[in-house]
Amino acid sequence: MSGLPRPAPTGPKPAWLKIRLDTGENYRGVHGMVQGLRLHTVCQEARCPNIYECWGDRTATFMILGDVCTRRCGFCAVATGRPRAVDPDEPDHVAEAVRHLDLKHAVITMVDRDDLPDGGAAQVARVIRAVRGRNPACEVEILTSDFRGVECPLDVVLPAGPVTFSHNIETVPRLYPTVRQGSRFERSAGLLRRAVRWRGSAARPLVKTGLMVGLGESREELLLTFAALAEAGVEILTIGQYLRPTLAHLPVARYYPPGEFEELRRESLACGFRHVEAGPLVRSSYHARRHTESAASAPALDSPFARP
Numbered sequence: 001m002s003g004l005p006r007p008a009p010t011g012p013k014p015a016w017l018k019i020r021l022d023t024g025e026n027y028r029g030v031h032g033m034v035q036g037l038r039l040h041t042v043c044q045e046a047r048c049p050n051i052y053e054c055w056g057d058r059t060a061t062f063m064i065l066g067d068v069c070t071r072r073c074g075f076c077a078v079a080t081g082r083p084r085a086v087d088p089d090e091p092d093h094v095a096e097a098v099r100h101l102d103l104k105h106a107v108i109t110m111v112d113r114d115d116l117p118d119g120g121a122a123q124v125a126r127v128i129r130a131v132r133g134r135n136p137a138c139e140v141e142i143l144t145s146d147f148r149g150v151e152c153p154l155d156v157v158l159p160a161g162p163v164t165f166s167h168n169i170e171t172v173p174r175l176y177p178t179v180r181q182g183s184r185f186e187r188s189a190g191l192l193r194r195a196v197r198w199r200g201s202a203a204r205p206l207v208k209t210g211l212m213v214g215l216g217e218s219r220e221e222l223l224l225t226f227a228a229l230a231e232a233g234v235e236i237l238t239i240g241q242y243l244r245p246t247l248a249h250l251p252v253a254r255y256y257p258p259g260e261f262e263e264l265r266r267e268s269l270a271c272g273f274r275h276v277e278a279g280p281l282v283r284s285s286y287h288a289r290r291h292t293e294s295a296a297s298a299p300a301l302d303s304p305f306a307r308p
């Protein structure tokens, strides 16, 4: 880990962000399996605060298409640069990891691969099929890049049969230039809208997005963003606290107390989402199975925004 920027001294984190560092048997088992199968996880690469809990519960989110991203978002600890070639063994290795952990809901994410003509869509579909093929009882949730807005990737990825299609909107439109260089709010919202349209009247995949707070957004901007996402037909929303990974990343503008997350959860639900998970340590994949199950059983709300 030498050469990495020192973790950011943001002053004492509020008590509600304190976590228990439990590297017990399950944690070590997952760690060894990930290394043994030459896999990457967003748990490690993004320095997720929930890694001790999730790996302790023998669950993890696999990050495919390598550990080097072609973008440089101001909030993200994943390495940036020239990615390596696509690993042909990756689909089998992810499928084996899911079998080893006996997962019933596997979350798979990816780095942005703007260097590939299809943005990595074909490999994403291969991984989904390999996991479902080897683990018929396991549902797959796929958390993708924006595929640079290229039209066809959804026609490649969605036929592979994910139960939930996810793409993180991350923040409000005004902050995109500083928080998500190389991305566009409308492009990301457009991808989510197209996934809803692709699904048509079918029940799957459910469509999901995630957002961080604490980067300088206003409450009004958040409510407008929630409304735009509900209008796009998104059913599942996660809202979590931005945490600065290193000094090289954006500073935390504010820590939201748990009570404020509860307010955001209620206000966003009123926009028409079928499930909202909101809390300081909430991440898109944190207890993801619960998000999907809750949304699947929730009646489609008669929202002022949701289309018929």
Ligand code: SF4
Pocket: 042, 043, 044, 048, 049, 050, 051, 052, 054, 055, 059, 060, 061, 283, 284, 285, 286, 287
């Ligand atoms: S919340 Fe997601 S990314 Fe974080 S440790 Fe858990 S599975 Fe990994």
